[in-house]
Amino acid sequence: MMxxxxxxxxxxxxxxxxxxxxxxxxxxxRLYGWRGNPLYQSGTLVVLGFLVMLATGLYLLLxxxxxxxxxxxxxxxxxxxxxxxxxxxxxxxxxxxxxxxxVHALRMFAQGRSWGPRTLAWISGLVLLALMFVCGWTGxxxxxxxxxxALAAEGARILDALPIFSExxxxxxxxxxxxxxxxxxxxxxxxxxxxxxxxxxVWLHVSxxxxxxxxxxxxxxxxxxxxxxxxxxxxxAPLGAEANFATRPTALxxxxxxxxxxPWSQPWSPAAVWGAIVAGSALxxxxxxxxxxxxxxxxxxxATDPHLCTGCFQCALDCPFGAIDMIEIPQRDHPVAKVDxxxxxxxxxxxxxxxxxxxxxPGRTGRDEVAEVRAFVDAHADRELGVVxxxxxxxxxxxxxxxxxxxxxxxxxxxxxxxxxxxxxIRAGAQGVFVAACPPRDCWGREGPHxxxxxxxxxxxxxxxxxxxRRRLRISYAGQAETRRIADEIxxxxxxxxxxDGVCRETGIELDTECETPAIEPxx
Amino acid sequence: xxxxxxxxxxxxxxxxxxxxxxxxxxGMVVAPEDESLVRLSWRAIAERIERCxxxxxxxxxxxxxxxxxxxxxxxxxxxxxxxVTVDGETRIDRELRPAGAREDRPTYVLDVLPVAPGPHRxxxxxxxxxxxxxxxxxxxxxxxxxxxxxxxxxxxxxxALVVR
Numbered sequence: 001m002m003x004x005x006x007x008x009x010x011x012x013x014x015x016x017x018x019x020x021x022x023x024x025x026x027x028x029x030r031l032y033g034w035r036g037n038p039l040y041q042s043g044t045l046v047v048l049g050f051l052v053m054l055a056t057g058l059y060l061l062l063x064x065x066x067x068x069x070x071x072x073x074x075x076x077x078x079x080x081x082x083x084x085x086x087x088x089x090x091x092x093x094x095x096x097x098x099x100x101x102x103v104h105a106l107r108m109f110a111q112g113r114s115w116g117p118r119t120l121a122w123i124s125g126l127v128l129l130a131l132m133f134v135c136g137w138t139g140x141x142x143x144x145x146x147x148x149x150a151l152a153a154e155g156a157r158i159l160d161a162l163p164i165f166s167e168x169x170x171x172x173x174x175x176x177x178x179x180x181x182x183x184x185x186x187x188x189x190x191x192x193x194x195x196x197x198x199x200x201x202v203w204l205h206v207s208x209x210x211x212x213x214x215x216x217x218x219x220x221x222x223x224x225x226x227x228x229x230x231x232x233x234x235x236x237a238p239l240g241a242e243a244n245f246a247t248r249p250t251a252l253x254x255x256x257x258x259x260x261x262x263p264w265s266q267p268w269s270p271a272a273v274w275g276a277i278v279a280g281s282a283l284x285x286x287x288x289x290x291x292x293x294x295x296x297x298x299x300x301x302x303a304t305d306p307h308l309c310t311g312c313f314q315c316a317l318d319c320p321f322g323a324i325d326m327i328e329i330p331q332r333d334h335p336v337a338k339v340d341x342x343x344x345x346x347x348x349x350x351x352x353x354x355x356x357x358x359x360x361x362p363g364r365t366g367r368d369e370v371a372e373v374r375a376f377v378d379a380h381a382d383r384e385l386g387v388v389x390x391x392x393x394x395x396x397x398x399x400x401x402x403x404x405x406x407x408x409x410x411x412x413x414x415x416x417x418x419x420x421x422x423x424x425x426i427r428a429g430a431q432g433v434f435v436a437a438c439p440p441r442d443c444w445g446r447e448g449p450h451x452x453x454x455x456x457x458x459x460x461x462x463x464x465x466x467x468x469x470r471r472r473l474r475i476s477y478a479g480q481a482e483t484r485r486i487a488d489e490i491x492x493x494x495x496x497x498x499x500x501d502g503v504c505r506e507t508g509i510e511l512d513t514e515c516e517t518p519a520i521e522p523x524x
Numbered sequence: 525x526x527x528x529x530x531x532x533x534x535x536x537x538x539x540x541x542x543x544x545x546x547x548x549x550x551g552m553v554v555a556p557e558d559e560s561l562v563r564l565s566w567r568a569i570a571e572r573i574e575r576c577x578x579x580x581x582x583x584x585x586x587x588x589x590x591x592x593x594x595x596x597x598x599x600x601x602x603x604x605x606x607x608v609t610v611d612g613e614t615r616i617d618r619e620l621r622p623a624g625a626r627e628d629r630p631t632y633v634l635d636v637l638p639v640a641p642g643p644h645r646x647x648x649x650x651x652x653x654x655x656x657x658x659x660x661x662x663x664x665x666x667x668x669x670x671x672x673x674x675x676x677x678x679x680x681x682x683x684a685l686v687v688r
Contacts, residue, residue: 031533095548174565176678227541254552
């Protein structure tokens, strides 16, 4: 299992991004712990921002008037104890959502989680981001201050390049005639209706995930809400002078999270702006195709050996992507697992969940893992195994671990590791087994560390044998750039093992695979 | 986690929030302080230029009785020429074609001219290209925009060019 390097495209921009993110993760993990690391929660922070916008937006809607947009916002600003900070909170939550969405997209790209079965999530995420920008644009225009007018005029200038309007939209903002009331009504309608589209897209975005997590952990959520609220009270959202066609502003208080493109778009012709939009969109939309590994390097999806499958449903329950169905086949008197290759990302979590080792990516099933571990043990038959460190290849397993008395054994994912591997290592004489897994919210396979914990400590199938001394096993979480910390933990673990009895080195170890002896003809 | 770690974490969170708030409220210079604008904005419908001919016997024979016409006319809307001078200097001189893919929509004038604040002599001429029965629209005006002012040139209710 462990020599499988296929599907890894770690060069160039992606590699640079990944190592930068890993360093940032390491700092955040040190300061907030992996549970509170906001970088791991970028997706859920978008949802949190969206919910805050929804709540504050409902309040603001009570006071907004399409007949007098600026005056109504001015009225909201004069509510010192409510409206002012609620409007600011609405704005800062929108900023949080767009910033978190950008970080989320960057992470997914850097970690190679943007292609194959994840293409739907990538594309729907991009549409979500685009909708957020449009929603933000309508929100800033509806205030109808100088900034609102400037954004409306710039938007109209760009849209007028499309041959779909009966008359130029820009004429609306030239001052030639009074602003039609319908404009503010339509703008408000779009601002309220677009979030409905956002909500539907969020559903689509996570539709291929089992047990999607939509909100950050409570401490982080409360912390973020407290910070946003404090910022909203301390720094109210700016409100410029009322939009006036007879004057032109020289400076605008622009929200750079949403309008970072304004300084570049203004000097350009609308056709050039559209060219940039189309080219940029094509580049990011096509990411799942241009960034995926070469065909011969893509990890193959899991497959099931129906002869070995006992129909226990565990792999279907554990699969984080809902890629496994239990189907009836005439050759067996119980359902057998069937993997949908279109949904399988080859995380290998099913391999760890299967007691009879019937399912998993080719070369990474429980049986393959056990065979490799036996070879590893045999190769070290003439010396002590010491502490065997199962390091996740996408995390600390990438780097050598300079700890005396410890042997590195790279694994694809903690959730991919079959508990028989741990059992085999300990029974074969390993002083201890240290699993250095990726932090649960940063697992490439989503739920690997969680399922491993369940299998080792809570009896979840395929559980670690109860008689095995748990003191000889440690599961720890670390990101790619936390080698030093994890090395210290391994050393502490190794030292702690000295107080235990000496290791007993078994030979000819038989493992209980709970396997039915196939008494049927081969299934075609 | 140690107290210093917690303090550092809190400090970083507050710093990131402050940075975000600053980025959300950062000013952006969109125009020079000492600049005014002349904005031209109006809509005009040009005359239709038609060429008519009598169809030949062969042409008529090809169509059913109820579709035979005594005269076939093909036409298009005329273009306009816009000429704008500021203090005698030509700033705009171009032909404006009717809007729409088939150029059968009105002609829209939408333009802005940056000018220095202060007095200027503004001359605008807007005429149909080619032969026309309608008189060209003309405007000669003294304008005195202040800094940041926008002077609008448009049509009044009688269809004459005016400065607002």
